[in-house]
Structure formats: C-alpha cells, structure tokens
Amino acid sequence: MSTRTIKVDYLARVEGEGALEVKLRGDRVQDVKLKIFEPPRLFEGFLKGRDFREAPDITARICGICPIAYQMSAAHALERVVGVKVDPAVRMLRRLFYCGEWIESHALHIYMLHAPDFLGYQDAIEMARDHKAAVEQALRLKKIGNALVALLGGREIHPISACVGGFYRVPTKKELQAIEGEMKWALDASIQTARFVAEFDFPDFEQEYEFVSLSHSNEYPLNEGRLVSNKGLDIDVAEYEEYFAEQHVKYSNALQSQIRKRGAYLVGPLARFNLNFEKLPDAARRTAAYCQLKPPVLNPFRSIVVRAIELVFACEEALRIIREYEPPAAPRVEVRPRAGTGAAITEAPRGSLYHRYQIDADGKIISARIVPPTSQNQKRIEEDLWHFVPQIATKPVEEVTLRCEQAIRNYDPCISCATHFLKLNVVRE
Amino acid sequence: MRWLIIGCGNDGRGDDAAGVLAVRRLRELGVEAREHSGEALALIDAWSCAERVILIDAVVTGAEPGTISEWDAATAPVVRDAFRTSSHSFGVAEAVELARALDRLPPSLTIYGIEARSFGAGEVASVQVASAAEALADRIAKEIGECTNRD
Numbered sequence: 001m002s003t004r005t006i007k008v009d010y011l012a013r014v015e016g017e018g019a020l021e022v023k024l025r026g027d028r029v030q031d032v033k034l035k036i037f038e039p040p041r042l043f044e045g046f047l048k049g050r051d052f053r054e055a056p057d058i059t060a061r062i063c064g065i066c067p068i069a070y071q072m073s074a075a076h077a078l079e080r081v082v083g084v085k086v087d088p089a090v091r092m093l094r095r096l097f098y099c100g101e102w103i104e105s106h107a108l109h110i111y112m113l114h115a116p117d118f119l120g121y122q123d124a125i126e127m128a129r130d131h132k133a134a135v136e137q138a139l140r141l142k143k144i145g146n147a148l149v150a151l152l153g154g155r156e157i158h159p160i161s162a163c164v165g166g167f168y169r170v171p172t173k174k175e176l177q178a179i180e181g182e183m184k185w186a187l188d189a190s191i192q193t194a195r196f197v198a199e200f201d202f203p204d205f206e207q208e209y210e211f212v213s214l215s216h217s218n219e220y221p222l223n224e225g226r227l228v229s230n231k232g233l234d235i236d237v238a239e240y241e242e243y244f245a246e247q248h249v250k251y252s253n254a255l256q257s258q259i260r261k262r263g264a265y266l267v268g269p270l271a272r273f274n275l276n277f278e279k280l281p282d283a284a285r286r287t288a289a290y291c292q293l294k295p296p297v298l299n300p301f302r303s304i305v306v307r308a309i310e311l312v313f314a315c316e317e318a319l320r321i322i323r324e325y326e327p328p329a330a331p332r333v334e335v336r337p338r339a340g341t342g343a344a345i346t347e348a349p350r351g352s353l354y355h356r357y358q359i360d361a362d363g364k365i366i367s368a369r370i371v372p373p374t375s376q377n378q379k380r381i382e383e384d385l386w387h388f389v390p391q392i393a394t395k396p397v398e399e400v401t402l403r404c405e406q407a408i409r410n411y412d413p414c415i416s417c418a419t420h421f422l423k424l425n426v427v428r429e
Numbered sequence: 430m431r432w433l434i435i436g437c438g439n440d441g442r443g444d445d446a447a448g449v450l451a452v453r454r455l456r457e458l459g460v461e462a463r464e465h466s467g468e469a470l471a472l473i474d475a476w477s478c479a480e481r482v483i484l485i486d487a488v489v490t491g492a493e494p495g496t497i498s499e500w501d502a503a504t505a506p507v508v509r510d511a512f513r514t515s516s517h518s519f520g521v522a523e524a525v526e527l528a529r530a531l532d533r534l535p536p537s538l539t540i541y542g543i544e545a546r547s548f549g550a551g552e553v554a555s556v557q558v559a560s561a562a563e564a565l566a567d568r569i570a571k572e573i574g575e576c577t578n579r580d
Binding site for chain 1: 466468470471473474519523526527530531
C-alpha cells in the first residue's frame with residue numbers, strides 16, 4: 001500500500017508549543033498524536049508551602065490569555081476551604097471580570113486565529129487586507145475586553161486585584177458607567193460577528209460527544225454551578241476527581257483527562273451552549289436563532305459560531321451588570337486560614353478549569369491540583385482527527401494539513417496552560 | 430513631535446530581555462520609554478497616538494549576538510522570521526504588518542533588533558546582548574536629545 005508523509009513544522013494560531021503527528025497508510029489513519037513538548041511548568045509543585053492567599057496571583061501567571069480563569073478557580077476553591085461567602089455585589093463583579101476575559105479571548109480567537117481558516121487566508125494579516133472592517137471590529141472588541149479586565153483587575157495581563165474573599169479594590173459606579181457606551185457598541189459588534197461567521201462554509205462532520213460544563217440554576221455558567229454532561233453526569237465540583245482521571249501519555253508533557261470508564265469528553269463553548277442554551281439571555285438567544293444555531297450542535301467546526309454567541313452573551317451580561325451595579329459595602333471579606341481541602345471549577349473561555357487545594361491550619365498550601373481545559377480536550381481533539389482525517393485523506397497534502405490545523409483550532413487550545421506552538425507532522429506510510 | 434519608545438521582551442527568558450534592558454537604560458538617562466509584552470494588538474493600540482515610534486526587540490537573523498539591525502518599518506515590510514522569538518502567535522512583526530494592512534502604522538516607525546541567541550527559562554541576558562542594549566539606548570537618547578533640541 002502506498003505510503004505518504006506529510007510534515008508541517010509549525011502550526012501557527014494556537015497558544016503555546018506542541019506538535020501533531022498523523023500517520024496514514026494509504027487513506028487510512030494509523031495513528032494520531034497531539035504532542036505537547038513544552039516543558040512541564042510545575043505550578044502545582046511550587047504552590048506547595050506558599051500562603052493560600054498567594055494562589056490567585058501565582059496561578060494567574062500560568063496564562064496570559066486566561067489569567068482570570070485561574071484567579072477565579074483559585075479564589076473559589078480556597079473560599080470553600082476557609083468557609084467564606086463573598087458579597088453578592090462582589091459575586092457580580094467577578095462575573096463582569098470574567099466577561100472581560102471572554103470578550104478579549106473570544107474576539108481574538110474568532111477573528112485573528114480561526115476565521116482565516118474558513119475564509120482561505122494564511123493568517124489574519126492577509127485577511128485584514130480584504131476584510132479591514134472585520135479586523136478593525138476585532139481589535140476594538142478585544143480592546144473593550146482588555147479595558148474591562150484592567151478596570152477590575154488593575155491591569156490587562158496578569159491582573160492583580162482579585163483575591164481570596166473578593167477584590168483588593170472594586171470600581172466605583174462612575175468608573176463602570178464610563179464604559180457602558182463602549183459596551184453597547186460591543187454588543188452590536190458581537191451580534192454582527194455571529195452573523196458574519198455563521199455565513200462561513202463548514203465541513204460536513206458531526207461527532208457523538210460527551211459535553212461537560214458547569215450548569216447553574218438560572219445563569220449561563222461562569223463561576224458557579226454543578227458539573228454536568230449530556231450523558232448523565234451531574235456532580236458537585238468537589239467530586240470531580242472521583243469521576244475524572246488524568247493519564248500520562250509518553251509523547252505529551254500535558255496529562256490527558258478522561259471520564260473514568262467512558263473516555264474522552266469535550267469542554268468549552270460547544271459544551272456550555274449545548275448544556276445551557278436556555279440560560280442564555282435574550283440577545284444571545286435571538287442571535288443564535290438568526291444564525292439557525294440550536295442545541296445540540298455536534299459539528300465542532302461550528303464552534304466558531306457558538307463562540308460568537310458566547311461573545312454576544314458576554315457583552316450582554318457585562319452591560320447588565322454595569323447598569324445594575326451598586327458597589328459592595330467592602331471590597332472583600334476577611335479570610336482566616338483553616339485546615340481543609342476545597343475544589344472549584346470555573347469556565348475559562350476554552351472550557352472548564354479545575355483547581356483543588358489542601359491547606360494547613362496556618363494557611364500553607366499542602367497540595368494543589370490544576371486541570372486546565374486543554375488537558376481535558378486533548379484526547380477529544382485526537383479523536384476528532386481520527387474520524388475527520390479519513391474524510392479528507394484523498395485530498396492533497398497541503399489541504400489535509402490545513403484542515404487538521406483548522407480542526408485543532410476548533411478547540412482554541414491553550415497549550416501554554418496545558419503545560420506552549422504546535423508543530424504538525426502528518427506522516428503517510 | 431509625539432515620541433514613543435517601546436522595548437519588547439521577557440526578562441526571564443535570557444536574551445529575549447534585550448528590548449526591556451534598553452528601555453530601563455533609557456529611563457536611567459531620563460528618556461521616557463515603555464516596556465511592552467510585544468503582544469501585537471496591544472502594540473497597535475500603543476502607537477496609535479504617536480507620530481514617531483522607536484521599537485526595540487530581540488531578533489534572530491543568524492548574526493553574532495549583540496549585533497544591532499535597523500528597519501524603517503513605516504516604508505518597507507519587516508522580516509517576519511527575524512522576530513519569531515515569541516512563543517505567542519502575534520508578535521512585533523505581525524503587529525507591524527497587521528497595522529500596515531489596516532492603515533494604522535505611525536508616520537515613522539523605526540525598529541531596532543538586537544541579535545539574540547539564548548532564550549532559556551529563568552536565564553539572564555548574555556553579556557553581549559546586555560551591552561548592546563545599553564549602547565543602543567545611549568545612541569537613541571543622544572539622537573532624541575539632538576532632535577528635541579532642533580524642535
């Protein structure tokens with residue numbers, strides 16, 4: 001049987017460093033390996049012995065794209081350990097803070113990282129020459145997201161204001177009102193974004209997924225909720241490790257997460273949308289209807305449209321919180337150390353982020369466990385490729401390679417979080 | 430003339446600190462300069478109100494470490510491969526070319542590249558790169574002083 005070797009040394013438009021190898025014999029897939037060769041980052045190790053109040057700032061350094069997710073998961077987990085509940089206004093500010101991260105991250109991924117795949121451009125720069133208005137829109141959307149993060153977090157990258165118990169500083173009503181006008185623009189722009197990407201051509205590819213996300217009784221999930229799936233999972237986040245296991249594979253420095261006895265699963269926009277559609281506020285639901293998008297969405301390539309719906313949601317929710325905001329009596333509640341263990345999951349832009357901490361009576365961290373979304377999606381990405389590559393195997397090497405990259409970008413992988421570039425090797429034997 | 434001097438890099442990744450070291454030296458010399466992560470979209474935003482921008486970053490062109498290259502980015506495309514010292518997808522070269530596509534380049538954009546070789550995590554910059562950063566900062570401070578005096 002004829003063998004072919006397709007080799008790509010650099011996969012751009014993902015966050016971090018890794019490689020993909022696809023082996024084909026004729027048109028049959030022999031092997032798929034998502035290799036993350038970024039050295040292990042050892043955060044769980046060097047959290048040991050640190051004061052529990054340091055965890056949100058230390059873990060925020062794991063990622064420049066989603067530091068808020070790290071701060072939120074850490075703060076919630078540790079608040080569970082020490083038994084504090086934050087002021088309702090602080091809770092809303094945390095939601096607003098998270099909306100800022102979703103807006104900047106989703107706008108970046110939709111326009112700059114993923115859209116060029118659908119429109120046939122090598123990258124966003126080439127795309128910008130023909131789609132100037134769209135790229136300008138992306139830049140402004142991202143800037144608004146960044147502004148929200150800087151307002152609540154003190155600065156855009158690796159914000160410093162969130163803490164166990166609340167924030168070191170909360171904004172004044174006037175400060176939030178000052179960005180209301182831009183946020184109204186952002187809501188309109190996000191709706192246009194969804195309409196724009198909904199017109200793309202999508203490969204005919206659907207999979208039977210186990211979708212996993214937080215689910216809250218009356219909110220689209222960000223910070224709180226039970227962890228649920230479309231296959232019957234419904235657990236408190238504290239039970240996470242009973243149901244999920246991480247596995248080391250020789251070729252990757254990131255652990256692969258699986259649901260015990262069931263295998264790969266999917267976290268992120270597709271899972272959240274499919275499991276929480278009815279919790280989306282009006283504009284997001286109307287936009288989904290306009291885009292003819294209803295759950296369950298089983299085509300991972302349509303995740304770009306779902307991500308745009310979540311962008312609408314994030315702008316809509318941010319606007320609501322800004323309008324209703326009354327500053328809390330105090331920016332944070334006092335936290336005193338107490339020996340114990342606590343876990344939390346919050347919804348990073350690219351999926352559920354699990355943190356668990358054990359601390360001693362003096363507040364020193366005894367152990368920490370972090371399971372980022374890309375670790376959770378890693379196996380599922382490989383499985384998508386096992387099934388997707390045969391559909392396109394007869395196409396020229398360049399086309400196969402491009403489509404594989406596009407399929408990986410469906411997941412907006414943050415390889416930096418999972419342990420950092422993706423090199424792609426398609427080997428035909 | 431609205432000047433903006435930006436130095437990009439990471440001082441925890443060996444020679445990648447080149448731009449940041451130059452900025453710190455400029456500040457010692459009393460010249461206002463900004464450290465920057467090098468993230469493309471933020472860069473475009475940063476130079477949107479400036480008329481004359483100087484950007485300093487580590488580059489890899491194959492020359493000896495510490496060698497200084499200069500590009501007039503406002504008039505000609507930059508060599509994208511030289512700036513692939515970021516592990517992120519959008520860096521300095523992408524910022525320049527994206528800004529060019531969007532007509533958002535400043536009227537004047539000079540890029541100084543300091544040749545780098547080692548980018549090890551937790552390492553400090555090599556002597557050659559640190560010296561080059563200092564020498565470049567001294568040169569820029571002098572040029573700005575002369576321009577300001579003329580203005």
